[in-house]
Amino acid sequence: MIADVSKTDKIVVEKSTVPVKTAEAIEKILNVNHNGIKFQILSNPEFLAEGTAIEDLKCPDRVLIGGRETPEGKKAIQALKDVYARWVPEDRIITMNLWSAELSKLAANAILAQRISSINAMSALCEATGADVTQVAHAVGKDSRVGSRFLNASVGYGGSCFQKDILNLVYICECNGLTEVANYWKQVVHINDYQKARFVKRVVSSMFNTVSGKKIAILGFAFKKDTGDTREAAAIDVCHGLLGDNAKLSIYDPQVAESQILKDLSMNKFDWDHPLHLQQYMDPSEISKSVSVVSDAYEATKGAHGVCILTEWDEFKELDYKRIYDGMHKPAFIFDGRNVIDVDALRKIGFITYSIGKPLDPWVKDLPAAPPS
Ligand code: UGA
Numbered sequence: 401m402i403a404d405v406s407k408t409d410k411i412v413v414e415k416s417t418v419p420v421k422t423a424e425a426i427e428k429i430l431n432v433n434h435n436g437i438k439f440q441i442l443s444n445p446e447f448l449a450e451g452t453a454i455e456d457l458k459c460p461d462r463v464l465i466g467g468r469e470t471p472e473g474k475k476a477i478q479a480l481k482d483v484y485a486r487w488v489p490e491d492r493i494i495t496m497n498l499w500s501a502e503l504s505k506l507a508a509n510a511i512l513a514q515r516i517s518s519i520n521a522m523s524a525l526c527e528a529t530g531a532d533v534t535q536v537a538h539a540v541g542k543d544s545r546v547g548s549r550f551l552n553a554s555v556g557y558g559g560s561c562f563q564k565d566i567l568n569l570v571y572i573c574e575c576n577g578l579t580e581v582a583n584y585w586k587q588v589v590h591i592n593d594y595q596k597a598r599f600v601k602r603v604v605s606s607m608f609n610t611v612s613g614k615k616i617a618i619l620g621f622a623f624k625k626d627t628g629d630t631r632e633a634a635a636i637d638v639c640h641g642l643l644g645d646n647a648k649l650s651i652y653d654p655q656v657a658e659s660q661i662l663k664d665l666s667m668n669k670f671d672w673d674h675p676l677h678l679q680q681y682m683d684p685s686e687i688s689k690s691v692s693v694v695s696d697a698y699e700a701t702k703g704a705h706g707v708c709i710l711t712e713w714d715e716f717k718e719l720d721y722k723r724i725y726d727g728m729h730k731p732a733f734i735f736d737g738r739n740v741i742d743v744d745a746l747r748k749i750g751f752i753t754y755s756i757g758k759p760l761d762p763w764v765k766d767l768p769a770a771p772p773s
Contacts, residue, residue: 403433411440411476417509417565418443420502420572423466440476442467443498445505450559451626463493466501506569510585513562515550517591523553523757524598533757534739553757555710555737556596556634558623563589563632596634599708600641602754603735606764607706611647615729617700620711620738621653621661628655634737635710636664639691642708649691652700654713658693665691698723706733709740716740725749731763 402412412430414423423441430439443466448456463484467477477495484493496504523533533553541548557563566585573582604611623633630636639649643665651661666684694700697716701707701724709716717740725732734746736755743753752763 402439403430403435403437406435406437406439409438409440411442411479413442413444413480414502415444415446417445417505417561417568418502419568420499420506423498423502438472440467440472441498442476442480443501444480445501447505447508450629451624458487460488460492463488464501464504465493465495466498466504467495469497506565506572509561509565510569510588512550513557513566513592514585514588516552516554516557517588517595519551519553520556520595520756521591523595526757527760530759531757532759536757553739554595554634554712555599555638555756556592558631558633558635559629560631563592593637596637597641599634599735599737599756600638602764603642603706603708603733604645606733606735606752606754611642611645611706613646613648614705615648615650615703616642617697617704617707618649618651619653619697619700619707619709619716620713621651621656621664622711625711625713628653628657628660630656630660630664633664633710638708638710638737639665643687643690647690650700650704651691651693652695652697653711654715661693662687662691698727702727703729705729706735708735708737710737712738712740721746721751722749725751 402410412426414426423443427439427441430441443464445464447460447462447464465477465480465484467473481493481495519533519537522536525531526533526536537551537553538548540546541551566589570582570585573579573585603616607614618635618639621633621635622628622630623635639651642649653661662684666687697719705728707724707728716738721734721741730750732751734741734751734753736743736753739755739758741753741755743755743758746753747761753761754764
């Protein structure tokens with residue numbers, strides 16, 4: 401289409417996250433359809449995160465521009481650099497070759513996800529040894545070579561990017577015969593899946609080894625706070641795990657619509673290779689027999705046997721937990737997948753608590769921690 405409508409030379413800027421060498425493919429297609437017009441392809445990967453996109457755009461850590469190392473390529477790079485230079489300091493605009501720019505995007509997401517899997521792996525060890533993962537992360541993050549961000553242990557990372565980009569990287573490694581490197585990155589995804597399965601195991605084993613027929617409140621369904629996006633959200637796998645043991649779920653999320661939650665839970669597993677209409681679905685009426693979606697946390701928790709916090713929404717820190725406790729079956733369990741609750745205060749109220757990577761409640765301590773492999 402670009403070739404069809406172009407009347408003068410063009411710079412084509414690739415912003416989406418793409419497999420390495422996509423720019424080369426675009427270049428080839430445009431160059432055989434050129435009608436005498438010259439095209440320069442640049443890779444300018446996006447680093448915006450959901451919930452902070454405008455700040456990330458206005459004040460980026462860096463802008464990457466990749467292009468050909470020919471005089472025309474360098475001219476095109478400079479033209480795009482001039483656009484960014486209107487609001488981004490020059491030392492934050494990094495130029496490089498096309499493949500480096502495309503790969504840097506995958507590498508950045510893979511390394512961010514790897515940090516989360518590293519601290520999540522550590523959280524399992526903290527629980528086993530009585531250490532506190534927040535204290536460990538704080539100590540580790542104080543080393544300026546490591547830095548403190550992205551070291552929050554959680555029930556697992558989600559979002560549309562991390563898993564897809566790591567799997568993309570794994571695929572490229574495999575295509576290049578780098579089996580060991582591919583296996584290394586696969587392990588980041590494996591630990592993320594393990595963390596979700598471990599959480600479900602904690603819930604089930606704490607509640608007398610079964611959640612069958614028990615009402616479990618799910619607080620938070622989005623993959624992180626301040627977004628209604630549920631793509632690859634940890635909540636989907638955790639809910640599937642609990643439904644697998646016949647739990648009755650009552651779900652509340654401040655931003656995710658009921659229809660989205662039911663759709664996510666009726667899908668067997670999001671499958672990147674197929675468009676939506678070719679994905680496998682369970683019958684949604686089957687799902688609604690075991691799942692209700694409600695409009696506040698108090699309704700979700702009323703009459704529940706347990707509460708799972710799966711997204712770190714700020715409002716979950718401010719809830720009246722005494723009121724929640726009074727409305728629940730006893731013993732009342734709370735499983736915090738995001739470390740947002742004040743464990744001591746909740747224990748005083750009477751809750752049996754579990755928080756990722758924190759010293760275990762005596763109730764939870766002697767029960768099996770790891771899911772069967
Ligand atoms: C991510 C990257 O952070 C962006 O830089 C990138 O541009 C974007 O992907 C993309 O490729 O488009 P995003 O997916 O919006 O952004 O969300 P993140 O803030 O990175 O969080 C991802 C997941 O990791 C969330 O589920 C979050 O809860 C989890 N997380 C994050 C943790 O479990 N612990 C942490 O310490 C940080």
